Structures are given as C-alpha cells and as structure tokens.
Amino acid sequence: MGWEMIETVFVSGKDALAYFYEDEKWYSLSAEETIPVSASEVRRLVNGGGEYYLLRGLSKREISDALVKEKRRADALFLTLAVLDEQASISTRVLLAQQADDLLLESSNRDFVLKRILSWPLPTNVTAARHSLMQIANTFNHVAMVLKEVFNFQPDLHEVIARWRESAEEVGISQAGLSSLRSELVDAGFFRAVLMATVERNLHDLNSIIVTNLLGGNWSPQERALLLDFQRRIQSSMKRTREYEKPKPGRLFKRSPGADQNKPSEDPFRPDLPSNECASPQEARLNAFEAKQRVDKQINCIKEMLFRDRLPLAEKYVTDLMRFQLGRDDQEYAVMSLCNLTASALDANRLGFADELIKYAMELGPNDIVAFTARAEVLRRRGKFAAALAAFEEVISRFPARTYPLNGKANVLKEIGHFEQAAQLLRRVQSDFPEDSVAFNEEVGVLRSQGRHKAALQLAVANARRFPLDPVTRSVLAGSLSRVGRYAEASRHYQQALALDRTEVRFIVVAALNTHSAGASERALRYLEEFLKTSPTEVPLLQAKAQILRSIGQFSAAKGIYESILRGFPRFIPAVLGLRAVAVLEDPIVAAENKVTHDQLESELDWTGFRTYAVALVAADRPREAIQAIEAALPQCPWLGQRDRLKTTLGIAQMKNNEPTCIQTLQTNLESLEDRQRQARLLFLSHAQIEQNRQSIARVLLSRMVTTSDRGIQSIKEHLLRASAGKNTGIGKVDLSSGELELALAA
Amino acid sequence: MKDALDRRYREATERAAAKGAGAQAAELDSAGSSTSAVVCMSLSRAKEFIGNETTLYSTYQLQVRSSVRQASEPADDRMRLSVDSTVHGTYGEMIRYAALSIDGLGPASYGEVSLKLRDIAVASRATVLEQNSWSFVQSRDLFGKELPPGYLATWGERNKLVCAKLADLLTPKTSSSEFATLILTQATSRSEEEFLEVHVYGAFNMDSVESVSGPSNPTKQLDIALVAWLKDKLDALGKTWVGK
Numbered sequence: 001m002g003w004e005m006i007e008t009v010f011v012s013g014k015d016a017l018a019y020f021y022e023d024e025k026w027y028s029l030s031a032e033e034t035i036p037v038s039a040s041e042v043r044r045l046v047n048g049g050g051e052y053y054l055l056r057g058l059s060k061r062e063i064s065d066a067l068v069k070e071k072r073r074a075d076a077l078f079l080t081l082a083v084l085d086e087q088a089s090i091s092t093r094v095l096l097a098q099q100a101d102d103l104l105l106e107s108s109n110r111d112f113v114l115k116r117i118l119s120w121p122l123p124t125n126v127t128a129a130r131h132s133l134m135q136i137a138n139t140f141n142h143v144a145m146v147l148k149e150v151f152n153f154q155p156d157l158h159e160v161i162a163r164w165r166e167s168a169e170e171v172g173i174s175q176a177g178l179s180s181l182r183s184e185l186v187d188a189g190f191f192r193a194v195l196m197a198t199v200e201r202n203l204h205d206l207n208s209i210i211v212t213n214l215l216g217g218n219w220s221p222q223e224r225a226l227l228l229d230f231q232r233r234i235q236s237s238m239k240r241t242r243e244y245e246k247p248k249p250g251r252l253f254k255r256s257p258g259a260d261q262n263k264p265s266e267d268p269f270r271p272d273l274p275s276n277e278c279a280s281p282q283e284a285r286l287n288a289f290e291a292k293q294r295v296d297k298q299i300n301c302i303k304e305m306l307f308r309d310r311l312p313l314a315e316k317y318v319t320d321l322m323r324f325q326l327g328r329d330d331q332e333y334a335v336m337s338l339c340n341l342t343a344s345a346l347d348a349n350r351l352g353f354a355d356e357l358i359k360y361a362m363e364l365g366p367n368d369i370v371a372f373t374a375r376a377e378v379l380r381r382r383g384k385f386a387a388a389l390a391a392f393e394e395v396i397s398r399f400p401a402r403t404y405p406l407n408g409k410a411n412v413l414k415e416i417g418h419f420e421q422a423a424q425l426l427r428r429v430q431s432d433f434p435e436d437s438v439a440f441n442e443e444v445g446v447l448r449s450q451g452r453h454k455a456a457l458q459l460a461v462a463n464a465r466r467f468p469l470d471p472v473t474r475s476v477l478a479g480s481l482s483r484v485g486r487y488a489e490a491s492r493h494y495q496q497a498l499a500l501d502r503t504e505v506r507f508i509v510v511a512a513l514n515t516h517s518a519g520a521s522e523r524a525l526r527y528l529e530e531f532l533k534t535s536p537t538e539v540p541l542l543q544a545k546a547q548i549l550r551s552i553g554q555f556s557a558a559k560g561i562y563e564s565i566l567r568g569f570p571r572f573i574p575a576v577l578g579l580r581a582v583a584v585l586e587d588p589i590v591a592a593e594n595k596v597t598h599d600q601l602e603s604e605l606d607w608t609g610f611r612t613y614a615v616a617l618v619a620a621d622r623p624r625e626a627i628q629a630i631e632a633a634l635p636q637c638p639w640l641g642q643r644d645r646l647k648t649t650l651g652i653a654q655m656k657n658n659e660p661t662c663i664q665t666l667q668t669n670l671e672s673l674e675d676r677q678r679q680a681r682l683l684f685l686s687h688a689q690i691e692q693n694r695q696s697i698a699r700v701l702l703s704r705m706v707t708t709s710d711r712g713i714q715s716i717k718e719h720l721l722r723a724s725a726g727k728n729t730g731i732g733k734v735d736l737s738s739g740e741l742e743l744a745l746a747a
Numbered sequence: 748m749k750d751a752l753d754r755r756y757r758e759a760t761e762r763a764a765a766k767g768a769g770a771q772a773a774e775l776d777s778a779g780s781s782t783s784a785v786v787c788m789s790l791s792r793a794k795e796f797i798g799n800e801t802t803l804y805s806t807y808q809l810q811v812r813s814s815v816r817q818a819s820e821p822a823d824d825r826m827r828l829s830v831d832s833t834v835h836g837t838y839g840e841m842i843r844y845a846a847l848s849i850d851g852l853g854p855a856s857y858g859e860v861s862l863k864l865r866d867i868a869v870a871s872r873a874t875v876l877e878q879n880s881w882s883f884v885q886s887r888d889l890f891g892k893e894l895p896p897g898y899l900a901t902w903g904e905r906n907k908l909v910c911a912k913l914a915d916l917l918t919p920k921t922s923s924s925e926f927a928t929l930i931l932t933q934a935t936s937r938s939e940e941e942f943l944e945v946h947v948y949g950a951f952n953m954d955s956v957e958s959v960s961g962p963s964n965p966t967k968q969l970d971i972a973l974v975a976w977l978k979d980k981l982d983a984l985g986k987t988w989v990g991k
Contacts, residue, residue: 016791078794082976087983094971
C-alpha cells in the first residue's frame with residue numbers, strides 16, 4: 001500500500017484535496033483521510049474552479065507530498081493577496097502576513113507567488129496604499145521582500161501588460177482564447193520573466209523567453225502570432241527607452257575613459273570591492289538580483305567613505321557605480337542609487353556633495369519624482385527655505401497626486417514659521433491620502449514647533465489610534481509625551497514602537513534618552529548596554545550612551561566613546577560635536593580657541609556646532625565675545641528651533657556678563673519651548689534672578705515651575721535653591737557650574 | 748409528478764395524525780416552508796468563493812490565478828454523468844447542489860463552512876430531491892431509468908416533500924427543536940449523512956448568499972487568519988457571519 005503507481009491524479013492546493021482513480025473507483029485524499037467518492041463528484045469538483053493539476057504515475061506517498069506542496073503554494077498566494085486586500089482590517093492583515101511569512105520563507109513558494117502577482121498590474125487602490133501596506137509587511141521579512149519587489153516593478157509591469165493588450169487587439173484573438181493562453185503563460189512564469197528582461201533592458205533574455213515558450217507550447221497559429229507580436233512590441237519599447245535615457249555625465253562624477261576594466265580596488269579599507277570602471281560584458285549579463293547585490297555593496301562602501309571623511313574615494317566610487325549601472329542600462333536604478341546616497345551624504349553633513357549627487361540624479365531621471373523631491377529636501381536641509389519651497393512647488397505642479405512633495409512643502413512652511421499654512425496643507429494631504437500616516441505625524445510636528453505641545457499630544461494620540469500598527473506614529477506619540485514631561489508613558493509607547501519595528505535603532509536611542517530625561521540615567525545606560533551587547537559598533541547607540549555619560553559628568557568615558565566613533569567615522573558630526581562639548585566642559589579655554597563663524601553655516605548640525613562654540617566662550621569667561629557672535633548670527637539663522645537654543649545661550653552669556661537684559665532674553669518664547677528645553681531655560685532664568693538679587697522670584701520659579709525628574713536639572717535646582725536662601729554657594733560671581741554648562745550645551 | 752407528491756404528503760400527514768402526531772406534522776409542514784438551501788464547502792474553498800466577489804479578487808485575483816486545468820475525462824469512468832443525467836437529463840451540467848436546512852448548517856462532511864442561500868435567489872430555479880441524488884439513484888438502481896414520481900418537489904412545495912419523507916418519524920413527543928436534525932442529519936461519514944438535496948439551476952455567487960456559518964474558534968493559525976479575513980469580507984459585503 002502506498003507504492004503502487006496511480007495513473008490519474010488531480011491535485012488542488014486551493015481545495016487542499018487530491019482525487020485519484022484506483023481499482024475502478026475514485027477516492028478523495030485530504031490531509032486527514034482518504035475516502036471513496038463518486039465519479040460525478042470528482043467531475044464537478046475538478047472542473048469547479050479549484051485549479052486542479054493533472055498528475056500521472058504517482059504513488060500515494062507522492063500524491064500526499066504533491067498535495068502538501070500545492071496547498072502551501074496556494075496558501076502563500078492567497079495570503080499574500082489577502083494582505084493587499086483593502087477590505088481586510090489591519091489586525092486581520094497582520095494575522096495573514098504572519099502566516100504568509102512562514103510560507104514565503106520557502107523560495108519555491110516565493111517564486112510561485114511572484115510569478116502570479118507579477119503577471120498583472122496591481123489595482124490602483126492597492127498601489128496607492130503602498131505605504132501603509134509596507135508598514136504592516138515590514139514586520140515580516142519575507143512578505144516585505146515579496147511586496148517590495150511587487151511594488152517596485154509596477155511601472156514596468158504596466159508597460160508589459162499594455163503591450164500584451166495591444167498585441168491581443170492586433171491579432172484579434174477571442175476573449176476565451178486570450179484568457180486560456182494567459183492562464184498557461186502565467187503558470188509558466190512567462191510574464192514575470194518578460195518583466196525582468198524588460199527591467200534589465202535585456203533583449204537577449206526577452207528573445208530567449210519568447211522562443212522557449214513558442215517551442216514549449218502547443219500553440220495555435222493565432223496564439224503564435226500574438227506571442228511574436230508581443231515580442232516585437234516589447235523589443236521596440238525597450239529600444240525607445242534606451243534612446244530616451246541616454247546617460248549624461250554628472251558634474252562631479254565624470255567618466256574616466258582610460259581606466260582598466262578589471263582594475264583592483266584602490267580602497268585600502270575595502271580591497272574586496274572591485275573597481276567598476278565600466279560594466280564588462282560579463283557584468284552586463286549579471287541577472288537583476290546579482291546586480292542588485294553588487295550595487296548594494298558599492299553603495300554601502302560609498303556611505304562608509306562619506307562617514308570616514310574620504311570624499312575623493314567616495315566620489316570615485318560614485319563614478320564607478322554609475323558606470324556599472326548605466327553600462328547595464330539600469331538608468332532607473334542609477335537614479336535610485338543616487339537618491340539613496342544623497343540621504344547618506346545629508347546624514348554625514350556633506351551638504352555640497354549631497355547636492356551634486358541629487359543634481360546628477362535629476363539629470364539621469366528627468367521625470368523621477370523621487371529625485372526632484374530629494375533635491376528640494378537637500379535645499380531644506382541646507383536651510384535654503386525659499387529655494388526649497390520653490391523646488392517643492394515645482395514638483396507638486398508636475399506630480400500633483402503624490403504625497404512626498406506635499407509633505408515636504410509643509411515641512412518647509414513649518415521651518416519658516418508659516419504654521420497655519422503648513423497645517424492646512426497637511427490636512428489636505430490627510431484628506432486625499434487617509435491611509436498615509438506621514439501627513440498626520442507631520443501635523444504633530446507643526447504643533448510642536450508652535451509650542452502647542454498639549455495639542456500636539458492630543459493629535460498624536462488620535463493618530464496612534466488611527467494607525468495602531470505604525471511604529472513611527474507610535475514613536476511620535478511617545479515623543480509628544482516626553483516633551484510634556486510624561487516620561488513613563490512615553491517609555492511604554494517607545495517600547496511599543498520598538499515591538500512594531502525591531503530594526504529601528506532610532507527608537508532604542510530615543511527610548512534611552514527619554515529614560516535619562518526621566519532621571520533614570522543608570523537605567524538608560526543599562527538599556528543601551530543590552531543592545532550594545534549584540535550590536536557593539538552601532539554608532540547611534542554609542543552616541544546616545546556618550547551623550548548620557550556626558551550629561552552625568554562622566555566626561556572621560558563619554559570622550560572615549562566619541563573618539564572610538566570618530567576613529568571609524570571621522571565625519572560623524574554628532575560625535576564631533578559631542579567631543580567638542582566634552583572639551584568645553586573639561587578645558588573651555590582651549591575649546592574657545594576653535595573659532596566657528598556663522599557665515600558658512602547651513603544645516604542644523606552646523607548651527608549646533610556654532611552654539612557649542614558660543615558656550616565655550618562663556619565657559620572660558622569671554623561672554624562679551626559670545627554675545628557679539630550670537631547677536632550677529634541670530635538674524636542669519638534660518639532654523640527656528642536653533643534660534644530658540646541660541647537665545648538661551650545668549651541669555652546665559654548676558655547673565656555671565658552681568659547684563660540685566662539677560663532676564664528678558666531668557667523669558668523670550670519660554671512658554672512654547674518643549675519641556676526639557678523650558679526646564680533648562682527656567683533654571684537659567686532663576687539663576688539670573690538670583691544674580692539680580694530677586695531671590696524670592698527665583699525660589700518661586702525653582703519650586704513651582706522646575707518640576708522635572710531629570711537628575712541633572714534637579715541637582716542644579718537644589719544648588720540654586722540653596723543660593724537663593726543665601727547659603728554659601730559661590731553664586732554672585734556668576735559662575736556657571738559644570739552641570740549648567742552641560743545643560744547649556746544640550747538644551 | 749405533482750399528484751404523486753401531493754398523495755405522498757397527504758398520506759404521510761394522515762399517518763402522523765392517526766398516531767397522535769398531527770400537530771407535530773403541521774409544525775413540520777410549516778418548518779419545511781421556512782427551510783433554506785445551504786451549500787457547504789471547506790474553508791479554503793470558501794475563501795475563494797467569497798473572495799471572488801470582492802474588489803481585489805474580482806479585478807485582480809482572477810487575472811493572476813494559475814491555469815485552471817480542466818480535468819480530462821477518464822476513459823474508463825463508466826458511470827460518469829450517469830447520476831446527473833438520470834436526475835436532470837441533458838441539463839445536469841447546469842445544476843448546483845445544496846442541502847435543505849432549517850438552521851443554516853449544511854452536511855459537515857462537505858466542508859466546515861455553510862453558505863445559506865437567499866430564498867429569492869433560488870425560489871424560481873430550484874427543486875428538492877428527497878435524498879442525496881447519488882444515494883437515491885444508486886440505492887434504487889435508477890441509472891438510465893426515470894425517477895419514481897413524488898420524490899422531487901419545486902421550491903415552493905418543499906414542505907410537502909419534507910412531510911412526505913419525515914412525517915412517519917414524528918411522535919406526539921417530537922419537539923420542533925428536533926426538526927433541524929430530522930431534516931438534515933449530520934454524521935461523521937458522508938454515506939451516513941441524511942438530507943434533502945436541493946438542485947439549483949445555473950450558477951450563483953455571493954449576491955445569492957444570505958449568511959455564512961463557520962468555525963468560531965479555529966485552532967490552526969492559518970485557519971484563524973482565514974476566518975478573520977472571511978469575517979472582514981462578509982462585513983464589507985453586508986453579509987452575516989455565524990460562528991458555530
């Protein structure tokens with residue numbers, strides 16, 4: 001039993017059933033049982049839409065195996081499609097994605113699913129919901145992998161299917177004939193293969209796919225005519241695209257014609273990385289996935305060079321990368337690579353480099369919305385708000401139905417203080433794209449910038465209810481709670497955000513800093529240590545650890561961490577600034593010698609560096625120079641948040657210089673500051689009141705308004721309360737404690 | 748045919764009345780008029796059927812589904828078509844099979860999900876046979892012969908067939924709560940299930956469905972996800988899910 005060959009077997013993964021014929025009887029076989037069935041039932045069910053496959057010459061064991069395999073494939077397809085189904089609730093989609101993920105772990109199931117989903121363009125309502133779908137899918141690696149591929153290839157898939165329809169019309173095949181032909185081709189993975197050839201602009205592959213299918217099928221003359229017409233249309237479409245997308249050299253990244261094709265890497269850090277002066281024939285024939293792997297490797301290497309401050313090498317690698325991608329006619333992917341690298345250049349505060357990269361991307365992709373939006377974003381990050389606004393408006397006029405430029409424009413409006421306009425625009429985006437959480441979260445940011453932290457919190461709560469599974473929305477809620485001093489609740493929501501997206505290091509960092517703000521610095525450090533055990537070189541974690549150590553006075557430990565980061569990544573600006581801050585606290589006279597002028601400053605980080613210098617001047621007992629520098633810089637500073645911080649530093653400098661105006665300065669905009677910044681301001685204001693012999697006011701401020709549990713602030717508060725009671729504290733000579741200096745650097 | 752059914756109905760109810768179960772027969776008659784046609788299917792088939800009528804599925808899933816390979820007719824299947832043609836003649840292929848049910852639950856051996864069809868969707872195109880047609884034809888050796896009269900009813904007269912089949916089983920102690928089991932007897936194996944079979948001419952889709960019954964607490968993770976999805980789909984279609 002079990003080893004005799006059975007001649008006729010129908011297997012359906014959809015029905016999870018197999019029917020087989022043995023000893024003149026029909027049986028149905030399921031996972032649980034084998035039961036005799038009538039012939040008419042077999043006929044009804046097999047022809048009833050269960051997609052039965054006819055198999056021959058199997059043993060019962062093989063039938064069972066085939067059944068299990070078919071069922072897993074069918075389930076994988078159904079579950080993946082169901083995740084995309086807009087009628088399913090979020091919690092159902094999570095359940096479905098969870099199950100799909102297990103099945104998609106098997107590459108054969110993934111292949112089966114992709115063959116089918118990439119045979120027809122997704123409905124527009126599904127592609128419009130890409131962002132929210134990916135938020136769910138990102139928790140499940142294999143689902144995310146499949147859906148990313150599905151979404152990324154949609155534009156090309158539309159093209160392929162448009163050509164298919166044209167061919168069908170040209171040949172005049174009947175609807176039933178077309179449907180039957182399509183079904184067979186979908187099953188054979190034909191459309192996906194054509195799509196990949198199209199994406200890779202690979203005529204050779206395209207021709208080979210068509211020929212293989214022509215030879216392999218028993219096609220009618222009309223079906224053959226359709227396939228050949230389709231081949232011709234795809235070919236000419238590919239040729240048209242190639243002519244249109246002829247690459248232009250960028251300004252910074254030129255081709256060097258004399259270079260060796262297989263020259264080894266000149267990079268002392270990465271000798272394994274080949275130099276791609278131009279794509280060799282072998283490279284040009286790499287399949288899409290091999291090429292992607294190679295490009296990913298090159299991009300990572302360029303990012304590394306940016307942070308290692310090896311700009312010439314980064315430039316050279318960009319040139320190599322472009323040659324490789326353009327040599328393969330991967331124009332669209334070249335634009336994507338450049339956009340990706342632009343983001344990294346911004347992170348490394350290489351603003352000029354970022355600008356060059358994105359301009360090159362715009363040249364290569366004159367119709368690429370991402371490139372044009374990224375250019376506007378680069379302008380924003382450079383503090384060139386008028387230009388950024390114009391750039392966003394241009395993108396919006398060209399791509400009116402896209403959210404990124406609309407959100408980007410709102411962000412710029414927020415930066416320049418046009419809060420109401422920003423909020424109105426965001427509400428419009430929310431109404432047009434109700435499933436996109438970005439505009440909802442951005443509105444929270446607008447309210448925060450206005451200093452309306454309670455309203456921001458209310459909105460953040462509503463948003464979290466609306467997007468319960470969006471980790472970013474959850475972290476925005478946590479941030480809003482933290483900003484009003486509700487640290488314990490913030491902590492819970494940060495943990496929730498992290499549970500929703502365990503790969504996001506930012507959530508760990510902000511959770512730790514929130515715990516630190518709540519006065520539990522040791523706990524925050526232990527929390528970071530937990531993650532550092534498994535990721536000891538994760539720079540943001542190290543940076544956060546150093547920041548906390550610095551604020552609790554462990555300067556040498558903080559310095560050690562900053563130095564270790566900078567040994568690996570000399571261009572990591574937050575570590576550079578952290579090290580400077582430690583220098584201000586340890587040796588302000590030397591730190592004040594590193595002059596920073598305001599005329600070349602662009603990014604927010606640049607302005608943080610300037611403020612650190614101003615604090616160094618105050619600490620080095622040169623408050624007059626600090627005041628002059630800040631007063632000259634303030635009108636030039638485009639960043640509203642940085643202006644508030646500079647005002648705090650100005651007030652401290654004025655206090656140190658015994659100027660009564662310090663009180664007015666420190667009171668400016670006080671109510672709209674976020675909690676920690678406001679608490680710091682109140683401390684300095686109290687100190688200034690003491691210096692002006694208004695001890696009673698200082699005591700009221702300290703006892704009633706400085707309410708945070710932050711250990712550093714509490715310690716300064718106690719110190720100032722003693723001073724206000726007339727005890728011997730040294731106050732009166734306008735000395736700033738190291739705690740106050742640290743607060744001045746951080747706040 | 749109609750006379751024969753009327754005669755069977757009259758005689759059965761008279762026999763019931765003679766043994767003191769006349770009231771029960773009248774109640775059964777009334778219950779028979781409020782029965783529904785129920786189609787059973789597995790969860791995995793239900794997801795296809797229910798999903799095919801909704802946005803993503805109707806516009807997309809049909810396009811991406813793999814080849815529907817028509818089963819080749821086995822050469823040595825001597826009995827193929829014989830039951831259908833015995834009962835329905837040349838239009839056997841057009842018939843969709845359902846079971847008659849009071850509580851919306853169909854024979855479980857055909858699947859754990861029961862779809863209760865709307866009365867209006869079947870009233871003008873359904874007949875009811877006293878028994879599962881396969882068993883009916885086979886047990887009476889009716890292959891190629893005419894059906895005996897009085898065992899097939901139009902939808903509007905299904906109450907008569909219910910009484911004709913079941914009135915002899917009534918006693919003065921029979922309660923109306925037992926009717927559901929009398930009309931459709933569940934069993935662990937298909938051959939032991941007993942029900943009146945409904946034959947619906949032509950196809951139907953989810954528009955014809957009034958409500959769906961299915962497992963309320965599935966144990967397998969995949970089934971939990973499937974049931975959650977089915978509930979969402981039914982909700983979107985304005986149909987009711989009844990957990991069982």
